Structure formats: C-alpha cells, structure tokens
Amino acid sequence: MITILKEKKENGYEWIDITNPVKEELTEVSAKYDLHKALVEDSLQPEHLPKFEMVADTQFIILRVYSSAAKKEADTIQEVTDKIAVFFGANFLITIHRREYPFLEEIKNRYVDTGKCATPFQLLFRIIHAAITSYNTPIAELAKELDFFEPKIFLQEKTPSLLKNLYYIKRKASVMDFIFDLTRSILENLKGKIASTHFNQLKDEILRLQTNTKHVVDNVANLLNIYISLSSQRTNEVVRVLTVFSVFFMPLTFIVGIYGMNFDVMPELRWSYGYLYVITFMVFVTFLIYLWFKKKGWL
Template identity: 45%
Template sequence: MIKTLAEPSEFHFEWVDVNDPSKEELHEVARRYELHDSSVEDCLQPDHLPKHENVGPYVFIIFRLHAEKVASQADTVQELTDKIAIFMKDNLIITIHRNPWPQSEEINENFVKKGLCKSAHHILNEIVKSGLKTYDARAVELTAEIEYFEENMFLKNRKASLLEGLYYLKRKVDVTRRILLLSNEIIEKTDPKEHSDTYTRDTRDLYVKLHSIYDSLFENTNHLLSIYFSISSQRTNEIIRVLTIFSVFFMPLTFIVGVYGMNFEFMPELKMKFGYPGVMIAMAAITGLIYLWFKRRGWL
C-alpha cells in the first residue's frame, strides 16, 4: 500500500510511505521517483543488514528496528528485527517496509502535522531515533532475563532448560548488538559534524547509550555462560568426591568380605567361636580409622 504522509503542496517536502508492497507497486515507485534497480533489489531482501549508500541523486539507507513481538527461541536478524528501506533526496523521503510500522504514524502526528519537521533530513532523524528506541525497550527485557538466569544459577536448583535459555539469550544480545554496530554509519551520516544540531545530537546520544547497554549485556551473557559451566563442573566434582569417599570406605570392607567368602576347606577363622564378631569389630575399626584420616585431611 502506497501512502503519502506529507504532501509537497502543504510542506516543503514529500514523504511517501510504502507498506508491504507487491513487486508491481515497488517497481512503480522506482519508476516514478527514478530509483536504481540495485536499490530495489536490496529492498526485496528481508534479511539485508543496515547500510548507508549514496546512489547518485539520492541516499539509500537500510535501517533495522527491533521487532515488537519476538519468539522465545528467535536468534536471527530476520526474526529479531524489522527492515525499513529509506530513499532520501533534498525534498523527498520514501520509506518502504514489509511489516506494520506504527512509529510512522507517531512521527507523522507528533512532528510532521505539527510543523516541527522542516526537511526530509529531519524526518530521517526522527525515523532513526524512533527505531533506536525500540532497542532501548528491548534492553530492559534482556536485563530482566539475565537477572532471572543469575537467580536460577546461584540461588535455586539447576533446571534442564537453563543452558538452552542462556544460548538463545546470548544469540539475541549478539545479533542485536551486531545490528547496532552496523547502524553506526547511518548515525554518523544522520548527524554530520558540520551540520550537527540538537535533534541529531539527541539521536547520536541515544545510539551511544544503546551501544554501551548492549556491550554490557553482551559481556554479562558471556560471563553467565562461563559461570554456568564453572558451576556445572563444580557440582560434578562434588558428586565425584562423594562417590570417591564412599568407595574408599567400602573398599577394605569389600576386601575382607571377599576373603572370607572364599569356599576353602582349611580356613581356621571360619571355625573360631568369636570369628564373626571379631571380623565385624575389625571392619568397624577400619571404618573409624578411615573416617579419622579423612577428618584430619579436611576431606569431610
């Protein structure tokens, strides 16, 4: 669907928003506004990474914002983010997207219709800023997930799904962080040093903040994975230690039982009156000595 959000007759610029276009609609827009075929092809790639490119008379941008709804096992660029293709000329901006994009109506209502946007570049800045804010909201959720895994690892019994959940958490943070890193050029070109103003500096500040947050989340998830494997190794060592202690206690007892379990005819101890209690006392004494030895060594 092709929708004009800002008419050139009413404003000093034109904003055309294209939602879930067919190939025919996309090629019609390309023909009407003289867009290059390579840019159109990039629009059709659902998993294209962010980029900023000068294509002759216009600037072509692919920007990705965080998806509103994400599955618990989502771990790819296409599952975690939505793509927006942006074409910008001096007095024209075209936005093309497959999935619903509610931020476009918000920008239109809060900035365009109120006369706060004076140029196509200003609209681009608001688009980038609104897209970055979607990562800000998701960062809060990822932080809560990390706290949940920390609580389960340190304070509660280990769950079978903990490692799987940690894997998908790490992938989500890693993919989102990579998208933000690749969006750096878009931010640099949106806020050039020679034309920087209050609006574009706000966008840059938001980007720097998100970059720091996702770097911290990335380090925390890696740290959590390392702790998980360390705790798992420690628990395994504890189990092996307990089993080893039990085997040391029973090894001499098993040896004694094995000796007197042999069916030889000439075994004088078998006919002694106090043979059985004597062997039991000897086994108890051996067990006591092993216990005292372990105690002195600090193994119990």
C-alpha cells in the same frame, strides 16, 4: 500499498509510505523519482543488513527495527528485526516496509502534521530515532530475564533449560549489538546532512543501547562461567563422598574376594525366608541411598 503521508505542497517535500510493496508499485515510484534499480531491488530483500548508499541526488538507507513478532527463542537478524528502507532527496522521502509500524503514524501526527519536520532530513532523523529506540524495551526485558536467572544459578536451583535460556539471551543481545554497529556506520555517512544536535542525539542513543547490550552479553558469559564452576565443584564433592565410601568398602571387598563366604556354619543359609529378607534389605538400602542422593541434590 502506497500512502501519501505528506503532500509536496506542504513545506515543500513529499512523504510517500509503501507498506508490503509489490513490484508494480515500486516501478511506478522509482520512475517518478528516478530511483536506481539496484537500490529498489535491495529495498525488496527482507534479509538485507543496514547500509547507506548515494546515487546522484538520491540517498538510500536500510534500517532494521526490533520486530514485534520476535519470539523468545529468536536468535538471528531476520527473526529479531524487521527491515525498513528509506529513499530521500531534497524534496521527497519514501519509506518501504512489509509490516505496519505504529511509530510512522505517530511521527506523522506529532511532527509532520504540526510542521515540526520542515525538511526531509528532519523527518529522517525522527524515523532513525524511532527505529533505534524500538530496542529500548527488548533490552530491558533481557536484563530482567538475567536478574531472574542469576539467583537460581548461585542458589543452585534446578531450572529447566537454564543454559538454553541464557544462550538465547546472549544471542539476541549480540544480534542487537551487531545492528547498532551497522547503524552507527549509517550515521557517519549522514554527518553534515542532519542537524548536529540531532546527529549527536542519535549517536548518544546508540552508545547507550550498545553499552546495555554489551553489559547483557558480558553478564551472560559471567553467569555461564559461574555455572560451570559450581557444577565442577558439585561434581568434585560427589566424587569425594563416593571415594570415601569406596575406601571403607575396599578392604571388605578384598577380604571377601580372597576368602569368599566358604564357611561350614552359616545359619542364615537355613532360614526359610532368608533370601526374601536379603532381597528386601538390599531394596531398602538402595532406596535409602537414593533418598540421600536426592537430598544432597545429586539427582
């Protein structure tokens, strides 16, 4: 669906927004603005990574924003992020995307309609800034999840799927960090085209978010190492206790192995309920060992 968010007569440039594009719409727009066919095809590929290209007087960038539909188990670029393509020139800017982005309407109301975006490059800055800051809340949530799992590891609390959850946190943070790297490359190509204050603001924003994502990745790696160390320590403790038990019973087993139980006088053999008593005693001992292991947290 093609929507004209700003007409050219206002401040000298036009902003066209295309949501869930079809080929016929793009053909019409590309003919009007002389858009390169290869770039138009790139704008239709949902899995395309962020990039910058320039053909003649038309510039083209692909951004990836955090997806509102991203699930907790999302761990790929396509699952974590959505694509938005932007064509822009001296007197026009075209945004192409499949999902509705509330921040585009907010930019229109706060900056375009009020005359604060006098050029396509000022509008481009607002779009890039909104795309970058869409990761603020997700990164904060990842850090919050880590704070939840950290004491459970140190206190050795049994939490279902602990390693699985840590894996997805690390994967999601790594995906975001990769997207930030590609977005920084786009900014380098835009240097000199947007105001230096805006350029520095975007770089600082990406640097801050990358620092946070790397912090999450490093913390997950540290927690995994701690988890493995504690698990090894716990296993060693179990082995030590079982070894002590084995040492106690080894000579008894050795003596029984040599002499057996071949004695003429064994009163228990003549007990009417001797067999039942022994079986009951064996079950009781097994149950006690089970309770002890459970209390120790070995089971």
